[in-house]
Amino acid sequence: MKNSIFNNRDFSLLYASRFISSVGTKFFTLAIAWWILSSEFENANSLLGIIMAAIGIGTFGLASFMGTFADKYDKKVTMLVALLGSLIIIGIVIAIFPVFKNIPLLFALFAIFISIFESLFATSLQSSLNYIVKPEILPSAVSAISGITSFSQAIGAAFVGVTITFIGIVGAFSFNGVCYLIGAVLFCRIASSLSAKKQNQCTKSTYWIEFVEGFKYIHKEKELLKLLLLFAFINFWASPIVLALPIITKEVFQGTALLMSGYEIVLAVGVIVITTVLSYVKCKFNRYKGSFYAIALCGLSLCGLSLCQYVQASFVFIFLFGVGMGLCNVSMMTLFQTYVPPYIQGRFFSIVNTVAGVVIPVGYVFVGFLSINIDIMNIMLINGIILGFSSFALLFIPKINAEYII
Numbered sequence: 559m560k561n562s563i564f565n566n567r568d569f570s571l572l573y574a575s576r577f578i579s580s581v582g583t584k585f586f587t588l589a590i591a592w593w594i595l596s597s598e599f600e601n602a603n604s605l606l607g608i609i610m611a612a613i614g615i616g617t618f619g620l621a622s623f624m625g626t627f628a629d630k631y632d633k634k635v636t637m638l639v640a641l642l643g644s645l646i647i648i649g650i651v652i653a654i655f656p657v658f659k660n661i662p663l664l665f666a667l668f669a670i671f672i673s674i675f676e677s678l679f680a681t682s683l684q685s686s687l688n689y690i691v692k693p694e695i696l697p698s699a700v701s702a703i704s705g706i707t708s709f710s711q712a713i714g715a716a717f718v719g720v721t722i723t724f725i726g727i728v729g730a731f732s733f734n735g736v737c738y739l740i741g742a743v744l745f746c747r748i749a750s751s752l753s754a755k756k757q758n759q760c761t762k763s764t765y766w767i768e769f770v771e772g773f774k775y776i777h778k779e780k781e782l783l784k785l786l787l788l789f790a791f792i793n794f795w796a797s798p799i800v801l802a803l804p805i806i807t808k809e810v811f812q813g814t815a816l817l818m819s820g821y822e823i824v825l826a827v828g829v830i831v832i833t834t835v836l837s838y839v840k841c842k843f844n845r846y847k848g849s850f851y852a853i854a855l856c857g858l859s860l861c862g863l864s865l866c867q868y869v870q871a872s873f874v875f876i877f878l879f880g881v882g883m884g885l886c887n888v889s890m891m892t893l894f895q896t897y898v899p900p901y902i903q904g905r906f907f908s909i910v911n912t913v914a915g916v917v918i919p920v921g922y923v924f925v926g927f928l929s930i931n932i933d934i935m936n937i938m939l940i941n942g943i944i945l946g947f948s949s950f951a952l953l954f955i956p957k958i959n960a961e962y963i964i
Contacts, residue, residue, distance in 0.1 A: 563698045568690050568750045573702060575745040576683060577710045579641055582737025584714030585721070586648065586672060588822065589730035590665055591804040592722055592815050599662055603805055607926015610801050611919030612666035612673070633682045633689070633752035637745060640679035645738040647671050652731050684891075685906075686752050702833070703891075719819030775902055776909055781956045782897075786910060788951055789890070794917035795941045795948070796856055798925040799825070799879060805934045811869045824873050828880020829887070836888050845889035846952050852889065853949035855882035860942030864935040897958055 564570050587610075594606045627636050651668050658664055683703070691699045721730045776783055803825070807818040859879035866872040898906045928937055 563691060563695050563702060566691055566695075568748045569699060571744050571748050572683065572686070572690065573706060575637075575641075575741040576679075576703070576706050578737050578744065579644070579679070579741035580706060580710035581714040582648075582734035582741070583644075583672070583676065584710065584822070585718050585730045585734040585737070587800075588714070588718045588804075588818065589722060589727050589734075590669070591801075592718075592818060593727045594662060594665075595804055595808050596815075597659075597662070601930060603929045604923075604926045605662060606804070607801060607922045607924075607929075608663065609666050609669055610926070611922040612669040627678065627682075633686045634745075634748065636682040637679050637686075638742060640675040640682070641738050641742040641745065643675040643678075644672055645735055645742070647675070648731055648735040648738065652728055652735070655728055655731070689752050690748075690750050714822075717819075718822075719814070719816040722815045773909065775898075775906065781958045784955050785890075785958070788948075788955060790917050792853055792945065792948055794921045795944050796853075796883070797918045798921045798937075798941060799860070801922050801925055802929075802934055802938060803876075805929055806872070809934060811872075813869070817869070820873070821876055824877045825880040825883075828877040828882075829884035830880075832881045832884035833888055836885070845893050846957060848889040849886050850949050850952040852882040852884075852886035853952065854946055855879075856886075857942045857944070857946030857949065860938045860945065862942075864939035864942060866935075893958060 564573070590609060591606055594609065595602050599605055647668055687699050687703065717733075718730055721733060776786070803821045804818050807813040807821060811817065856879050859875045859882060863872055863875040863879070866875065894906065894910065925934075925937055
């Protein structure tokens with residue numbers, strides 16, 4: 559297709575690098591989850607909740623710092639550091655894997671480091687699109703980037719069950735490392751300059767001045783601030799689906815690693831379908847109403863999932879949840895990309911990740927410990943009801959006046 563964003567060589571390389579590295583990250587997360595639940599540790603659900611929370615802690619604790627690095631330094635450097643840093647962490651995990659059998663909580667430490675590098679890569683990538691693509695195709699680029707994680711996770715989930723079954727947990731981690739290495743090689747081929755562009759080149763600036771500037775911007779933009787706080791609340795109830803799927807596989811349907819992979823694939827395919835459709839549709843789109851429908855759909859999907867007695871029906875509701883997630887992501891991320899000035903996007907997106915991520919580890923721990931005494935399906939029902947009602951808040955919060963074509 560003549561006008562496809564993938565005709566842009568540098569965007570294609572950036573997309574491929576992110577895609578392949580995300581496949582590896584999915585291997586890391588699912589391999590840990592399945593190993594914890596299958597190793598018969600005492601209180602395995604709460605243990606898994608703590609480890610999954612550690613992934614969010616890295617994002618919450620240091621995301622804002624990563625965003626400042628993304629704005630202050632060449633984004634080629636920051637993204638390459640993120641990929642190679644993740645590769646080193648995976649190498650250490652493989653080297654000392656027998657230790658985890660006696661100290662499984664040690665995984666939490668390495669999960670934090672992986673999430674720190676993931677945060678650095680994500681904020682650098684999000685703030686680099688304006689350097690690579692033209693403004694008229696930026697919405698399409700945002701839609702494509704929004705679908706990367708889910709698309710790559712679908713591929714990762716499709717193979718992780720088979721990998722664990724035939725070559726074990728260490729084999730899954732090894733594949734993870736190879737993905738980071740390939741991602742780094744592809745990224746090094748990008749030709750565009752991604753060096754930081756300052757708002758005022760004559761003003762002397764330090765790391766801490768630029769760090770604080772990001773928070774000042776958010777504080778000044780009241781509509782953005784209220785929107786971010788609402789999404790933090792929504793994330794608390796939506797994010798535990800990541801923890802719930804392995805538990806539902808093991809405890810509700812007594813399934814194998816392949817069933818867990820199937821759930822992850824269907825969830826990701828839901829996101830892929832809606833983001834792909836939106837990347838080709840060119841029409842006026844009310845992002846607030848879109849997000850309202852998206853969050854309401856997520857809530858209804860969790861309620862439907864909680865009532866499933868047959869595994870086949872559960873796939874339908876997980877797919878619909880993925881569609882809702884994808885629609886919400888594209889709506890909000892396109893708004894942010896077009897409204898926020900490029901010079902501060904790295905810091906802004908890091909704060910987005912922080913505000914959204916602050917509640918994710920709490921949600922993981924909450925569901926992990928709660929599922930010891932309460933059936934996981936009942937927890938999903940509660941989460942779904944709260945999500946459904948919270949979607950109405952999007953219709954009443956102050957709106958940002960920034961129209962765009964999607």
